[in-house]
Amino acid sequence: MLSPEIKGAVRLGEVVKSASTVCTVQCYQLEGAPPLGSFVRAGGGPATATADAVYGVVAAISAEPLEPGRPVLARGEAAVSEEEVYRSSPQLARLLTSRFEMLLIGRQAREGFQAALPPVPPRIHTFVYGCTKEEIVGCTERLGFLPLLLDAGSLASAEVVAACLRTAAEVYPDRGQFLLRAGRALAGELSGDLPALNSILRRIIL
Amino acid sequence: MTHGLQRDQNGGLLPGAPVGLVVGGSLTQGVEVRLDGAATVEDIKAGTFLTIQGGRQRYFGVVTDIALGSSDPRMKHTPPQPGEDFLVQVLSGIVAYGAVTVMPSVTLPSVLGDEESPPPAKTIPPHFARAYTAAPRDVELVFGREDENHFWIGNPLDMETKLCLDLDKLVQRSIGIFGKSGTGKTFLTRLLLVGILQRNRASSIIFDMHSEYGWSGQDADRRRVVKGLKQLFPSQVSTFTLDEASSRRRGSPVDEVVGISYGDVEPEDLLTLRETLNLSEVAAGAGFNLERKFGPGKWLREFLARQGQDDVKELAEDVGINQQALLTLHRRLSQLTRYEFFTDQAPKDAAVQIIEHAEKGRHVALEFGRYGNDPTAYVLVSTLLCRRIHKRYIDLKEQAAGGGGREPRPLVLVIEEAHKFLSPAIASQTIFGIIARELRKYNVTLMVIDQRPAAIDSEVMSQLGTLLTCRLDNEKDVEAVLAGTPGARQLRTVLSRLESRQQALLFGDALPMPVVVRTREYGSEGSYAELGRKAGLQPDAHQGETAAQRLEREIKELF
Numbered sequence: 001m002l003s004p005e006i007k008g009a010v011r012l013g014e015v016v017k018s019a020s021t022v023c024t025v026q027c028y029q030l031e032g033a034p035p036l037g038s039f040v041r042a043g044g045g046p047a048t049a050t051a052d053a054v055y056g057v058v059a060a061i062s063a064e065p066l067e068p069g070r071p072v073l074a075r076g077e078a079a080v081s082e083e084e085v086y087r088s089s090p091q092l093a094r095l096l097t098s099r100f101e102m103l104l105i106g107r108q109a110r111e112g113f114q115a116a117l118p119p120v121p122p123r124i125h126t127f128v129y130g131c132t133k134e135e136i137v138g139c140t141e142r143l144g145f146l147p148l149l150l151d152a153g154s155l156a157s158a159e160v161v162a163a164c165l166r167t168a169a170e171v172y173p174d175r176g177q178f179l180l181r182a183g184r185a186l187a188g189e190l191s192g193d194l195p196a197l198n199s200i201l202r203r204i205i206l
Numbered sequence: 207m208t209h210g211l212q213r214d215q216n217g218g219l220l221p222g223a224p225v226g227l228v229v230g231g232s233l234t235q236g237v238e239v240r241l242d243g244a245a246t247v248e249d250i251k252a253g254t255f256l257t258i259q260g261g262r263q264r265y266f267g268v269v270t271d272i273a274l275g276s277s278d279p280r281m282k283h284t285p286p287q288p289g290e291d292f293l294v295q296v297l298s299g300i301v302a303y304g305a306v307t308v309m310p311s312v313t314l315p316s317v318l319g320d321e322e323s324p325p326p327a328k329t330i331p332p333h334f335a336r337a338y339t340a341a342p343r344d345v346e347l348v349f350g351r352e353d354e355n356h357f358w359i360g361n362p363l364d365m366e367t368k369l370c371l372d373l374d375k376l377v378q379r380s381i382g383i384f385g386k387s388g389t390g391k392t393f394l395t396r397l398l399l400v401g402i403l404q405r406n407r408a409s410s411i412i413f414d415m416h417s418e419y420g421w422s423g424q425d426a427d428r429r430r431v432v433k434g435l436k437q438l439f440p441s442q443v444s445t446f447t448l449d450e451a452s453s454r455r456r457g458s459p460v461d462e463v464v465g466i467s468y469g470d471v472e473p474e475d476l477l478t479l480r481e482t483l484n485l486s487e488v489a490a491g492a493g494f495n496l497e498r499k500f501g502p503g504k505w506l507r508e509f510l511a512r513q514g515q516d517d518v519k520e521l522a523e524d525v526g527i528n529q530q531a532l533l534t535l536h537r538r539l540s541q542l543t544r545y546e547f548f549t550d551q552a553p554k555d556a557a558v559q560i561i562e563h564a565e566k567g568r569h570v571a572l573e574f575g576r577y578g579n580d581p582t583a584y585v586l587v588s589t590l591l592c593r594r595i596h597k598r599y600i601d602l603k604e605q606a607a608g609g610g611g612r613e614p615r616p617l618v619l620v621i622e623e624a625h626k627f628l629s630p631a632i633a634s635q636t637i638f639g640i641i642a643r644e645l646r647k648y649n650v651t652l653m654v655i656d657q658r659p660a661a662i663d664s665e666v667m668s669q670l671g672t673l674l675t676c677r678l679d680n681e682k683d684v685e686a687v688l689a690g691t692p693g694a695r696q697l698r699t700v701l702s703r704l705e706s707r708q709q710a711l712l713f714g715d716a717l718p719m720p721v722v723v724r725t726r727e728y729g730s731e732g733s734y735a736e737l738g739r740k741a742g743l744q745p746d747a748h749q750g751e752t753a754a755q756r757l758e759r760e761i762k763e764l765f
Contacts, residue, residue, distance in 0.1 A: 183296035191277035191301050194284065198293065205292045 009046045009129045016099070018121040021152060023056065025128045027098040033061040037163025039131035039139055040102055042122045046129060049108040054118045055131070055139050056102035057149055059160045063098045072096065102128065103152040103160070105145035115144030133171045140168040140178075143185040150189055158196065161186070162203030179204055212244055218364060219249045221341035228258060228335040229305075236270055236307040236696060237330050239337045247272050247304035252703045253363050253711075253722035255340035256308050260331035264314040266324065266340065266348050268720065270696030271307035308337065309693050311719030314347055323718060324348055342367035348718055357401030359712070360723030369723050371672075373401055376716035377408040377616050379671025380642055380652040384659045384687055389676035390708055391655055392418055393425075393728050395620070396435070398653070398674070399569070400737050403439050408616035409564040410653070411595070412571040413588040415578040415622040420445040420571030421458035425729050432729040434458075435571060438738040444563045446556070448547045448587065449575020462559055464572065465552030466545075468510075469503035470590050476535075478589045478636040482581045482626055483538040488531040495525040507550065510543055512536065545583055557594030564595075564617055585626050592619055593637045596650065603648045616649045624654035625661035633663030642666040660686040672714035677704040693720070 012032055017024035023042060027033050034040060036058055043053035065072050072095075076085040086092055106115040113135075131139070139145055149156050149164065165182045172178040183201055190197035212223035219225065225245035231237030239256070241247065250256075250269055258265040276282070278301055286293035310331065312324040324347060345367040350356040356370035381398070385391045396419060402408050412419045412435075420443065421434045436443040436459070444461040447453040453460045473493025480490040496505040499521075512518050515533060522532040542548055563570050572591075577583035595617070602614040619641065621627060633639035642652050643665070654670070656662060660682035668690055678684050684701055688694040691713060697720055701711050704722065713720035727733045 180292070180295055183292065184300055187296050187300040194278040194280050194301060197297075197301065198284065198286075201293050201296055202290075 009041075009132050009135075011046060012040065012128050012130055013098075014128060015042055015102075015122050015124055015126040018124055018126075020117055020121050021104055021148075022155060023054075023102045023104065023122055025100055025102050027100070030063065030093050030096050030098055033063075033098040033100045034058050034130055035163070035167070036061060037160050037165075037167050039136050039164070039167065040128055041108075041131055041135065042102065042126045042128045044108070044129070049135065051108055051110065052118070052122075053108040054104055054122055055106045055108070055113065055135070055145075056104045057156075057160065057164045058100050059103050059152070059155045059157070060101040061098065062100070063096060066095055066097050070095070101155055103149060103156055105148050106139060113138040115142070115148060117148065136168055136171045140182075143182055146182070146185055146189055158199040158203055161200050162206070165204055219245060219339045221339055221365070223339050225250065225256065225337050225339060226306075228331050228333055228337065230333075231307065231330060233328075233330050236267070236309040236693075239306050239308055240275070241304040241306065242299060245304075246299075247274065247306075250304075250306050251363055252700050255345060255362055255365070255721075256306075256337045257314065257340050257344050258308065258310060258331040258335050258337045260335045265310040265327055265331050265335075266312050266314050266344055266719075267308040267310035267327070268700075268722075269306045270309050270693070271699055273305045273307070275303050275305045277301050277303070307696070309696055309719075312348055314344060323350070326718070340365075345369060349721070354405060355407075357398075357405060358726060359397060359401070360710070360725040363709075363722055363724060369721060371398075371401065371712070371716040373405050373407045373716070376672050377402060377618055377651060379715055380654065380669055381618070382659070382667070382670040382673045382687070383653065383655045383675070384657065384673070384678060384683070385676025385710070386657050386678055386680075386683075389704075389706055390710070390725060391657070391676055392423065393708075394674055394676065394710055394725055395419070395653070395655055396423070396432075396728055397726060397737075399435055399620070400438065402618065403435065403442055403569055404737070406567065408618050409567060410569045410618040410620055411560060411564060411591075412569070412620040413584065413591075413622065414571045414573050414620075415584055417452065417456065417458070417573040417575060417578060419620075420573050421453075421456065430729065433734055435569065438734060439569075442567070443569045443571060445571050445573060446560065447573040447575060448577050448583070449573070452575030453573055458573065460573075461563075462554070462556070464556040464559075464587075465547050465549050465554070466556065466587060466590060467549060467552045468507040468542075469551070470557075470594075471506045471586070472502075472593070473497045473505070474635065474637075475586060475589050475593075477632060478627060478638075479582060479585055480632055481629055482585050485535060485538065486531055488528055489535040489538075492525070492527045492532055492535050495527055499525050506539070506542075509536065510539060541582065542586070545577065547577070547587075557591050557598075560591060561595055561598050565615065567615060581623065581626055584623065588621055589627070589637055592641065595619070596637055596641060596648075599648045599650050614649050616651070618651055618653050620653040620655070622655045624652075624656040625658050628654065628662045628666045630663040633666050639663065639666060642669050659683050662686065664689060670714065672712070672716040674710050674712050675701065676710045677701075677706050691720075 013025045013027040015023045016026040038058045040058055041049055041053050041055050044050040075089055079085045104117055106113055107118045169175040169178045187197055212220050214220055226239045226241040228237050229240045252269055254269045256267055281302055310327040313327050314324050350370045352358045352368050352370050355373050357373050358368040359371050360369055362369050383391050383395050399410055414420050419434050421436050423432050423434055425432050436445050445458055446462045446464050447460045448464050450463045476490045476493040496509050500508040512521055518533050518536045519529045522529040560570050574584060599614050605611040606613045627636055627638040641650055667686055675687050684698055688697050700722055708725050710725055711722050
C-alpha cells in the first residue's frame with residue numbers, strides 16, 4: 001500500500017494536543033491515520049510549508065471513542081461481515097476517531113529543513129498534512145533528525161524508527177545505499193547501546 | 207563515498223589517503239588512531255608510516271600495533287549472525303572499529319630548509335587530528351633523499367620510495383647487523399659496505415669468514431653466485447687471503463697472501479680464545495707466565511716445541527702453573543701448528559700491508575678460505591690483526607692531534623660471529639671489546655654481524671650506534687637488540703613480525719627513527735649496474751659553502 005505522502009500533500013487532521021516534542025493529531029477520517037513511521041507536517045498549506053511548519057514521524061496510532069466515558073460495544077454478532085457492522089450503524093464514524101502521535105523531528109527554516117525542535121509547539125488545531133517526496137528528501141538527506149527521533153523515548157520504538165527509515169528509503173533512487181548510510185548514522189547515535197541498535201537494524205531489513 | 211578514490215588498482219591505500227582520527231594515547235605508548243570507514247585494519251601493517259596533521263605541526267610516525275575495538279563491550283556476546291550482511295556493514299567502522307597505535311617519531315615542518323633534518327617529536331598530536339598514509343615526499347623529508355651522504359638501503363613496506371641511511375652518522379659509531387641464520391644478514395652487510403664504498407665515507411677491513419664479500423658470494427635461495435665487492439669496485443677493493451688454494455679455486459684474484467708468525471701471538475690473545483678453545487681461566491692466563499719465561503715473540507713457538515707430557519709438566523713446574531691446566535693449553539694450542547698460514551717468520555707483515563691498503567682509501571677483504579669453518583683460526587687472526595691496526599690508529603690520531611699528520615681515515619672493521627669475540631666473559635679483555643668501547647675516538651668502528659646478539663656483552667651492545675636487524679625468534683636476542691632503545695616494547699612487536707627474508711628493522715644514529723625496510727635487491731645485473739655506479743649522484747658544485755657564501759653567490763647569479 002502506498003503511503004499517503006507518496007501520493008501528495010493530503011490533509012490528514014489537526015493537532016489536538018501539543019507539546020514541545022510530541023503532538024497528538026486527530027484524524028478527520030476514522031481510518032485516516034497514515035502508516036506508522038510516515039512523515040507528516042503540521043502547519044503551512046497543502047502545497048507549501050511556511051516558516052512555522054514542523055515535521056514529525058507518525059507513532060502510536062489509535063482508534064477510540066470520541067468520548068472516553070462511552071466505551072465501544074461489540075455489535076456484530078448478527079452481522080455477516082465487518083462491513084455490515086459499519087453499514088448498519090452509520091453513527092459509528094461520528095462516535096469513533098483515529099489519533100496518532102506526531103514525534104517532532106524538525107522545523108521549516110528559511111534555508112530549508114532544520115533538525116531542531118520549534119521554539120513553541122504547534123498551535124492546537126494546526127492542520128496536519130502528509131509529506132510529499134520532496135519534503136521527505138528534505139527531512140532525511142542529512143539524517144540529523146535521528147537524534148531527535150531517538151530522544152522521543154518509549155514512543156520511538158525500534159519499530160517506529162525502522163519503519164520511518166524504510167519509508168524514507170522509498171523516495172531515494174538507491175534504497176540500499178540510503179539504508180546503509182542511515183544505519184551507520186544510527187550506529188553512531190547508539191554506539192553504546194548495541195541491543196537497541198541491533199533491534200532497529202534487524203527491523204530495517206525486514 | 208570516497209572509498210574508490212583512495213585506493214590503487216591493487217586495492218591498497220594510496221599515499222596521502224586519510225585513515226582515521228587520533229582518539230587517545232601518550233608520548234611513551236604512542237597515539238591511538240581510530241580507523242574510519244575508508245581504511246580497515248587490513249590496509250595497515252605493523253611498520254607502515256603514517257603522518258598526522260596536528261594543529262601546528264605535522265607528525266611522522268610508524269604503526270607499532272593494530273587492534274580491533276568496540277564501542278560496546280556487549281558486541282562480543284551478540285555479534286551479527288551469518289547472513290546479516292547489512293548489520294556487518296553498518297557496525298563496521300562505527301561500533302566495531304579498527305585502531306592502530308602510531309609512534310610519532312619526528313615532526314615535519316611545512317617548509318624544510320636544505321640542511322635541516324626534521325626534529326624528533328617531543329609531543330603528540332591533539333585529539334581528532336587526522337592521520338594519513340605517508341607520501342613518498344614525507345619519507346624523503348624524514349630519511350633524506352639519495353645523495354652524496356645518503357645511501358638507498360631499501361624501501362619502506364608497501365612503498366616504492368627509496369629509504370636512505372645517513373652514511374656519515376653510520377660510520378661514526380659501531381654498527382650491529384643481527385638476524386637468525388638465512389634472514390639476509392650477509393646481503394644487508396654487502397649493501398652497507400657498497401654504500402660506504404660508493405660514497406667513499408671510510409675504509410673497511412672485512413674479516414670474511416666464509417669468503418662471501420670479497421670476490422663473490424652465494425645466494426642460497428636462488429642458487430646463484432652473486433658478485434662480491436671486488437667485482438663491483440675493482441679499483442677500490444683489495445682481497446687478501448689466508449688460504450691461497452681456496453681463493454684460486456674460486457677464481458678470486460688475490461692481492462696478497464697473508465702469513466702469520468708465531469711471534470705475533472701475544473698472551474692476551476689466549477684470553478680472546480678462551481671460549482673458542484674452552485680454556486679455564488688459569489690455562490688462558492698461562493700465556494703471561496710463558497712470555498715471562500721465554501720472552502716476547504718467542505713464547506708460543508717454544509711452548510709448542512715441547513713434546514710429550516713430561517716435558518710440559520716440567521715446564522709447568524718451572525713457570526708455576528697447574529700442570530693439568532698447562533697440559534690442556536698445550537693440547538689445544540697444538541692445532542695452531544696445523545694452520546698453513548702460521549709460520550716461524552711470515553715473509554711480509556700482514557697487518558702493515560692491510561693498514562697500507564686502508565690508508566690509501568682501499569677496502570680490504572680478508573678471505574679465510576677453508577679456515578672460515580675453524581672458529582679458532584678466525585678469532586685468532588682477526589684479533590692479531592685488529593690489535594695491530596688499533597695501535598697504528600692510536601698513533602696516527604695522536605700524531606694528528608699533535609699537529610704532526612692528518613686525521614686517519616675512518617675505518618670500519620667487519621667481523622662475523624661477533625659473540626665469539628664479544629661475549630660478556632671476555633669482552634672487557636679483548637681488543638674488540640676495547641674497539642667497541644673507545645676506538646670511535648680514533649676513527650675506528652666495528653661492524654658486528656651475528657645471529658645471537660644475546661651472547662654479546664651488553665656493554666658492547668649499548669655502544670652500537672646503528673642497528674640493522676633481520677628476523678630474530680629468540681626472546682633473549684630480541685631483548686638484547688632492543689635494550690635501552692626508546693619504544694622498545696613497540697619495536698618488539700614490529701621485530702617479531704618481520705618476514706623471514708629481505709626485511710629488516712633499522713634504528714639508531716643513521717636514521718631519525720626506527721624503520722622496517724624491504725632491503726634493496728642485490729644480485730641481478732640491473733642491481734649491479736646501480737650499485738657499482740658512482741655517478742647518478744648529482745655532485746653539488748656548491749657543497750660546503752657557508753650560508754653567507756651561498757647568499758653572495760645567489761645575489762651574483764641574480765644580477
